[in-house]
Amino acid sequence: MASDGTRSPLERLRAYYDHEELTCPACGYEDDDGSWESETNGREVHYYHECPCCGSVREHTLDVLTE
Numbered sequence: 011m012a013s014d015g016t017r018s019p020l021e022r023l024r025a026y027y028d029h030e031e032l033t034c035p036a037c038g039y040e041d042d043d044g045s046w047e048s049e050t051n052g053r054e055v056h057y058y059h060e061c062p063c064c065g066s067v068r069e070h071t072l073d074v075l076t077e
Protein backbone atom coordinates (compact mmCIF):
# COMPACT_ATOMS: atom_id res chain seq x y z
CA MET A 11 0.00 0.00 0.00
CA ALA A 12 1.40 3.34 -0.99
CA SER A 13 1.50 6.08 1.55
CA ASP A 14 0.46 9.47 0.25
CA GLY A 15 1.98 11.43 3.06
CA THR A 16 -0.05 10.08 5.90
CA ARG A 17 2.32 9.53 8.72
CA SER A 18 1.92 7.36 11.75
CA PRO A 19 1.15 8.95 15.10
CA LEU A 20 4.61 8.02 16.30
CA GLU A 21 6.25 9.74 13.39
CA ARG A 22 4.15 12.81 13.96
CA LEU A 23 5.05 12.78 17.62
CA ARG A 24 8.71 12.42 16.78
CA ALA A 25 8.41 15.40 14.47
CA TYR A 26 6.70 17.32 17.22
CA TYR A 27 9.53 16.70 19.62
CA ASP A 28 12.14 17.44 17.00
CA HIS A 29 10.61 20.79 16.21
CA GLU A 30 8.94 21.92 19.37
CA GLU A 31 10.91 20.60 22.29
CA LEU A 32 14.50 21.23 21.41
CA THR A 33 14.50 24.37 23.48
CA CYS A 34 15.86 23.54 26.90
CA PRO A 35 13.41 24.48 29.66
CA ALA A 36 16.26 24.74 32.13
CA CYS A 37 18.50 27.24 30.37
CA GLY A 38 16.58 28.24 27.25
CA TYR A 39 19.20 26.93 24.84
CA GLU A 40 17.79 26.10 21.43
CA ASP A 41 19.41 22.93 20.19
CA ASP A 42 18.60 23.49 16.56
CA ASP A 43 21.10 20.91 15.40
CA GLY A 44 20.04 18.36 17.93
CA SER A 45 17.37 15.75 17.86
CA TRP A 46 15.63 13.38 20.15
CA GLU A 47 17.14 9.96 20.40
CA SER A 48 14.46 7.35 20.23
CA GLU A 49 14.40 3.66 20.82
CA THR A 50 11.62 1.18 21.16
CA ASN A 51 11.23 -2.23 22.67
CA GLY A 52 8.04 -2.86 20.75
CA ARG A 53 5.76 -1.81 23.58
CA GLU A 54 6.95 1.67 24.29
CA VAL A 55 9.11 4.32 22.75
CA HIS A 56 11.72 6.07 24.79
CA TYR A 57 12.77 9.56 23.74
CA TYR A 58 15.87 11.14 25.19
CA HIS A 59 17.46 14.52 24.76
CA GLU A 60 20.38 16.03 26.60
CA CYS A 61 20.96 19.77 26.43
CA PRO A 62 24.47 20.41 25.07
CA CYS A 63 24.57 23.67 26.96
CA CYS A 64 23.66 22.76 30.54
CA GLY A 65 23.39 18.98 30.36
CA SER A 66 19.76 18.91 31.40
CA VAL A 67 18.19 15.65 30.32
CA ARG A 68 14.62 15.30 29.23
CA GLU A 69 12.97 12.00 28.61
CA HIS A 70 9.62 10.85 27.38
CA THR A 71 8.35 7.35 27.43
CA LEU A 72 5.35 6.70 25.30
CA ASP A 73 3.22 3.66 24.94
CA VAL A 74 3.04 2.26 21.47
CA LEU A 75 -0.60 2.19 20.60
CA THR A 76 -1.58 -0.51 18.20
CA GLU A 77 -4.93 -0.40 16.59
Ligand SMILES: [Zn+2]
Nearest residue numbers: 034037061064
Ligand atom coordinates in the same frame (compact mmCIF):
# COMPACT_ATOMS: atom_id res chain seq x y z
ZN1 LIG B 1 19.99 23.61 28.91
